[in-house]
Amino acid sequence: MAQIKIYGLKEALNPIKEQLSEVIHSAVVDAFKYPADKRFHRFFPMSQEDFIFAHDRSEAYTIIEISMFEGRSTEAKKQLIKLLFQRITDHLGIAPQDLEITIFETPKQNWGIRGVPGDELQLNYKVNI
Numbered sequence: 001m002a003q004i005k006i007y008g009l010k011e012a013l014n015p016i017k018e019q020l021s022e023v024i025h026s027a028v029v030d031a032f033k034y035p036a037d038k039r040f041h042r043f044f045p046m047s048q049e050d051f052i053f054a055h056d057r058s059e060a061y062t063i064i065e066i067s068m069f070e071g072r073s074t075e076a077k078k079q080l081i082k083l084l085f086q087r088i089t090d091h092l093g094i095a096p097q098d099l100e101i102t103i104f105e106t107p108k109q110n111w112g113i114r115g116v117p118g119d120e121l122q123l124n125y126k127v128n129i
Contacts, residue, residue, distance in 0.1 A: 002028060002068040003040045010045030012059050016092055017043050023087045024064065031080035032072060033129055060098045062088075069118060070105035071127040077103055 004024060006013070013020075021041045028034045053061050064084065081101050088094050108127075111118030 002032070002034065002038075002066055003042070004028075004067075005042050005044060005065040007044045007046060007051065007063040007065075008061065009051055009059055010047060013043060013045045013062065017045075020062075020088070020092060023091050024084065027080055027083035027087055028066075031076055031083055033126065056097070058095070058098050060094045062094055062099050064099070064101045065104065066102070067104045067106070069108045069111065069127050071108075072105075072129055076129050 006017075006020065006024070021039070021043075024041065025036075025039050029036055051061075066080075080103070084101055085096050085099060088099055089096060108118035108121070111121075113121050
């Protein structure tokens, strides 16, 4: 399971939401062998007064937070991060300097999905990769 939040200035984020979602999802599918039909993205387009960042970032500055079950290997997580930087730069022109990615892992039992704790959920994909 992965829930993804994307933050950015509304003027920069709103026009690219659909394409950015596609790029992020392709990286998750490839790095984590995630099912193509599982996509949970939330966008947070923000006004300039609510999104304060360092002067060495541009208007394209974007934060991606990924919440997921623990269990993926270090190699799989690094692969996801590398793919996100590469694909977002290649497809959307956002420089690595303007992109920050954080992965938050929690035990399955800390999730509630479809009426059950996550550790009781029957998944159609592997988490331990």
